[in-house]
Amino acid sequence: MHNENRHFTLPNLISFARICFIPPFVICIMQVQHHDFYRYIALGVLLVIGVSDILDGYLARKMGETTNFGKYLDPIADKLLLIIACILLSSDKLWPEPRFPVWVLAIIVSRELFFSLGVIATFTIVKRRITWQPNKLGKLTTFLQITAIIAVLLGNHISLDTLLILWCLVATVTLISAVNYTYIGVKQL
Numbered sequence: 001m002h003n004e005n006r007h008f009t010l011p012n013l014i015s016f017a018r019i020c021f022i023p024p025f026v027i028c029i030m031q032v033q034h035h036d037f038y039r040y041i042a043l044g045v046l047l048v049i050g051v052s053d054i055l056d057g058y059l060a061r062k063m064g065e066t067t068n069f070g071k072y073l074d075p076i077a078d079k080l081l082l083i084i085a086c087i088l089l090s091s092d093k094l095w096p097e098p099r100f101p102v103w104v105l106a107i108i109v110s111r112e113l114f115f116s117l118g119v120i121a122t123f124t125i126v127k128r129r130i131t132w133q134p135n136k137l138g139k140l141t142t143f144l145q146i147t148a149i150i151a152v153l154l155g156n157h158i159s160l161d162t163l164l165i166l167w168c169l170v171a172t173v174t175l176i177s178a179v180n181y182t183y184i185g186v187k188q189l
Helices: 010-020 022-031 038-062 068-089 102-126 136-153 160-188
Strands: none
Touching: 010 022, 010 038, 010 068, 022 038, 022 068, 038 068, 038 136, 068 102, 068 136, 102 160, 136 160
């Protein structure tokens, strides 16, 4: 059962709360250069965000409170966190070594922009909304990107070789996912 008319369902409120946890995450990241223990607080905030992401999807399905608003709010919350975290963790002014590589950041941001522009262009040109259901590849991409963020947060405990392998894996899967979503979008046209 879909609840299309209500925006303030419990799962949507949890998604919104997830967005509200981004500023404390940002503040923790900005404090790591001054006090190293903030990296672990940032990791804790990220864990809360991750658990809330799982919880809101579960509750939406279980309670029959899947809404169109939630279908947009949930991925927006994910994208905001991913992009903000990657940008901050790649900054030499804010984050100590090891940093998230700018080339991986560019691939992630490009995929998200390409995807968003594709949805807007398709709707504008064809006057039809394309339905994007998360698939296993998209979920794997998000999982690997979050894993890479966690690895950078814990970079003082992880070898540079391990980080490099993870970054290459994230970049490759992100590119493959972009091609896959492009194929899905073109096929729907």
